[in-house]
Amino acid sequence: MPQSCVCLACIVCELVLQDQDSRNKSLINMFNHVIVVALPAQMYRLCVLVSITDGRGEAEGRLELRDPDGELLITGASQVKFTDPNVVFDLCHEFRDIVFRKEGRYHFNFWLGGELVVMRPFVVRVRAPAPA
Numbered sequence: 001m002p003q004s005c006v007c008l009a010c011i012v013c014e015l016v017l018q019d020q021d022s023r024n025k026s027l028i029n030m031f032n033h034v035i036v037v038a039l040p041a042q043m044y045r046l047c048v049l050v051s052i053t054d055g056r057g058e059a060e061g062r063l064e065l066r067d068p069d070g071e072l073l074i075t076g077a078s079q080v081k082f083t084d085p086n087v088v089f090d091l092c093h094e095f096r097d098i099v100f101r102k103e104g105r106y107h108f109n110f111w112l113g114g115e116l117v118v119m120r121p122f123v124v125r126v127r128a129p130a131p132a
Contacts, residue, residue: 005055007118008088010110016047016092025049025090033123040101041124050091050110052117055082059113063093065122068104080112100124 014029027049034043048063058081065073076093091110100106108120 004115005052005112005117008051008053009049010108010118010120011049012122013047014045016049033125035125035127036100037127039103039126040099043098044096046095046098048093048108050118051088053088054085056085057082061091062111064109066107066109068102068106074098
């Protein structure tokens with residue numbers, strides 16, 4: 001199990017592109033909330049980039065999305081092996097066809113080796129009807 005790590009970023013976006021040569025990442029269309037016409041609402045694609053550093057050892061990382069009532073909607077896993085505490089891991093998780101059934105504050109939680117590293121809020125709102 002790794003020693004505690006530090007989360008540098010947890011960013012929600014539409015797409016993460018990675019350069020083949022440099023392995024640098026470009027985040028496309030970052031956002032903190034979505035406004036939907038009606039519920040339930042489906043998102044075709046949603047990506048979350050979690051950057052962590054200052055860890056030691058090896059463990060499984062798990063990113064989960066929980067609805068406003070705490071119900072688990074989706075989860076993704078990635079293996080992390082810190083050989084040097086100075087290394088920064090950019091863990092990219094892509095989720096497709098997520099269905100939001102409730103309005104409110106959702107949370108992306110990233111766990112490493114059973115320890116909660118970061119909790120990132122994400123808000124879903126229903127668009128108010130246009131005035132008549």
